[in-house]
Amino acid sequence: MRLPLVANQPGRGFDEMSRVRRKIDQTLKEVEQIHSLLHPMGDPDPKQNLYQAQSRREDAVRITVLQMSLAIEDLLDSLFWRVFAGHDPNSKKRRSKKRGIARELDELLESGRLGFEAKIKLARVVRVVTKDQYSKLNQLRSLRNKCAHEWMLDIARKRKKKPKPSKRLLEHEGRNLFDINVLERFMHVYSGIYLKLFDRYLS
Secondary structure: OOOOOOOOOOOHHHHHHHHHHHHHHHHHHHHHHHHHHHOOOOOOOHHHHHHHHHHHHHHHHHHHHHHHHHHHHHHHHHHHHHHHHOOOOOOOOOOOOOHHHHHHHHHHHHHOOOOHHHHHHHHHHOOOOOHHHHHHHHHHHHHHHHHHHOOOOOOEEOOOOOOOOOEEOOEEOOEEOOOHHHHHHHHHHHHHHHHHHHHHHHO
């Protein structure tokens, strides 16, 4: 007869942790398989492997920028619901005291007619973001556009005025975003903005 599964059953915690570890290993294996579909490694030519490794790095930086911008854009949508339609962030459903406005706002946000640039401007108009945050979000928007429309990212572009050095395509605070320290700084700045906006959404 099988024993019933109860919270204090001996070995249950160990079995659960083992299952989680197997799931982690399987997920990481699938991630590597996905990487290999686009950027396969193991070529006899080391230079080809270097190219693929660098391409994977480009993809990682691209995803970092896109994920951060999408997270902030989604949060701006939530803030607009709070500002214009009186949505309660503690409610599981999107309820509003202003049904007409809520319907129109839903159509506007879900239709895609209001792009990231327009949302940033609107957020500034209704004082959802500060002047400094507005400036930084526009810089993020510029990076996002480059990541969305440029195939090669880890490149330099010559400045029109000499003798200034070449400008990297992706820069944060005037430094190469492919430098891991700069990328960490990028994450620190924009995750900080996200948290402040999230706090404002809940307040």
